[in-house]
Amino acid sequence: LATAQHAAAVAGSGLLIDIGSTTTDLIAFHDGQVTTPSRSDRDRLACGELAYHGAVRTPLCALAPRIALQGQSLNVMNEFFASSADVYRLTGELDPAHDLYPTADNAAKSLPATRQRLARMVGCDVRDASDAEWLDCARAWRAAQIDALADSLRRVLSALPAAAEGPPRRLTVVSAGCGDFLVPDLLAVAGAP
Numbered sequence: 734l735a736t737a738q739h740a741a742a743v744a745g746s747g748l749l750i751d752i753g754s755t756t757t758d759l760i761a762f763h764d765g766q767v768t769t770p771s772r773s774d775r776d777r778l779a780c781g782e783l784a785y786h787g788a789v790r791t792p793l794c795a796l797a798p799r800i801a802l803q804g805q806s807l808n809v810m811n812e813f814f815a816s817s818a819d820v821y822r823l824t825g826e827l828d829p830a831h832d833l834y835p836t837a838d839n840a841a842k843s844l845p846a847t848r849q850r851l852a853r854m855v856g857c858d859v860r861d862a863s864d865a866e867w868l869d870c871a872r873a874w875r876a877a878q879i880d881a882l883a884d885s886l887r888r889v890l891s892a893l894p895a896a897a898e899g900p901p902r903r904l905t906v907v908s909a910g911c912g913d914f915l916v917p918d919l920l921a922v923a924g925a926p
Contacts (some may be wrong), residue, residue, distance in 0.1 A: 747905030750911030788912025
């Protein structure tokens with residue numbers, strides 16, 4: 734909460750969205766104070782303030798039970814064959830300075846090897862689709878992660894002070910973490926002001 738308290742002091746009122754390698758923290762603050770009554774990870778998981786979704790280490794099988802490839806919805810293999818780093822490496826959004834963890838198969842972090850890991854998630858080989866189609870697949874994984882995070886964000890927004898009076902017309906957002914490039918789309922999908 735130290736980061737959230739710093740954000741509260743700097744920005745006044747709003748929300749800290751910290752998307753790290755492993756988790757996302759969604760911490761509301763108002764009038765310079767963190768507003769959460771949560772005092773444990775269990776409490777934070779219950780109210781949506783903590784989501785085990787990150788931009789690097791999240792197993793793709795945790796993001797969606799099905800994913801689109803070439804217009805077909807495919808079941809996802811429930812194995813650690815690829816991670817969110819593969820998605821954001823392929824979309825070009827992951828800063829290499831944050832791509833510090835080994836890949837799921839301990840293979841290279843090259844784009845061909847990254848595509849192969851995505852292919853394995855849906856029982857394919859990399860040659861079964863074009864580079865553009867694997868990029869589309871990565872974008873589908875990205876959308877699945879944003880949808881999951883948006884569910885948590887909506888729960889946090891509903892608990893903001895004055896939420897009973899309707900959503901605030903304006904919300905100050907402080908973004909942090911190696912996945913902060915997701916914040917604009919996350920806010921849009923969640924319907925945040």
